[in-house]
Amino acid sequence: MEPEVLTFTIPIESNKIVFVWNITAQLPEGEIYCSLQKVFSQFGPQYSLKLFPNAGVAEPGYYAVIKYYSSQSAKRAQAACDKKKLFQDAPLKVQMCGKQKRFPYKSLELYSNKCQELANYYLGFNGWSNRIIALQNITGVDEDPEEESEPQEQAKLTYLCVVEVTLPHHGVRSRGVGVAEENIQKQNDPLEFISKTGKVQKYSEQRALSNAFQKILLVVFDSGKVAVEYVSGEDDTVDCLTEKELQGLIQVNDFTWTPLNPGEGEDEEDWAELTFHEDTLLLLPLKP
Template sequence: MVQLVPFAVPIEGDKTLLVWELSSGPTPEALHLKHSLFTVFSQFGLLYSVRLFPNAAVGGPGSSAIIKFYSARDAHRAQKPCDQKQLFHTSPVKVRLGTRHTAVHHKMLAVNNSRCQELANYIFVFHEWSKRIIKLQDLSNLEERENEDIVTPLQKQSLKFFCALEVGLPSHECRSPWVGMAEESLDKLVEESGKTAVAYRPCEDVTDARTEEEVQDLIQVS
């Protein structure tokens, strides 16, 4: 069966597993427990996160966990085989699917670049997909550039970049273009001394862009 896996932070209840009746002690033991949870549940699919929480005082010693999958199908596949099983414990743990949120529409948040590549490698298999930056352009304060008489206060200035790229599946002769825009207020980059030191370092490899003109004007502000 075909499933839709968006490149976004999973917030749906059917992609979330709740695990409780876990035992945990000091911090090193808690880190070991988190690693054990990741090892067990990642066998069913790619995980977005594993978060560990100590029980409330009224709940007694121990902890619980929230495990998020990118795929609802993977979360369902993991729930029954792990519920009421000892896993890596001496006693069984409880595993339940999170509550579905159907009435409330949450804003979808895109995952960062490294997680996008991790998810693409998992779905398409490493080396069987490719990406190519078509255009990377600095759009910061274009209105002020056109009218040099207007000086924008530092607090209102921002860094804005446009990027167009192409994702391809060579073995299927399939290519898909994508565009995106990122903006960051400049005041967040002001140091305590009052001086501003901004350096844009592209996180993508732009050597395969179509022309040098398409990737010029990257900023170096000090």
């Protein structure tokens, strides 16, 4: 079997999504969730596990939707758990996701905490590290000083961060850029300014870390061995420059970036597009 290539993006492929149903209401909902997490985490790292109550016309109970980063993890979970009594008297029903309609947007970047979870699983806690190269207040650098601007009721605070991720065992280094912006309600309040500054710096660092991981591909073999490939982005200036040159570009506003809002994309999943075998849940059945 060919190795599987994993990216640091939100998984949306059908073969990475597993449905679990015929979950009875014998146990409390929280206990059911923990039981599902314990069972299905054995097959590989998960992006998400969501538990839903059955539709009103169905018997009391639940069904779950699990997203894996790896299609092989999803296949192993389905093969090992379908029609098995794992934490309840009745056997669970486990099915791979059916065909999905194509999403109108491209794959979304994983948020930084998810990137770290995925890297820790496949590379190990000591298999990678990161450091901040630059953290710059760029408030107002995109404004034209020659243009007359109308007075703004709210001031804005904007930070840019450059982070470098290093994979020492694979000889890979990747840099990422993140921008975060926050409105300041009370311009003369030093406490708010300090609080917002820390918040914006944190968000810009998280975005930069996520951006750095986008250039890294994990090649996972059946044996469990993991290789790494580095793929430069459309504009790889940030990876080619020395730290001194990079600092200079930021200061003279000759650096191109795309502002990102904190948490953007994390809830962009469209669960309504998913289908699987189970009429009682009022979802579309799989096509034969």
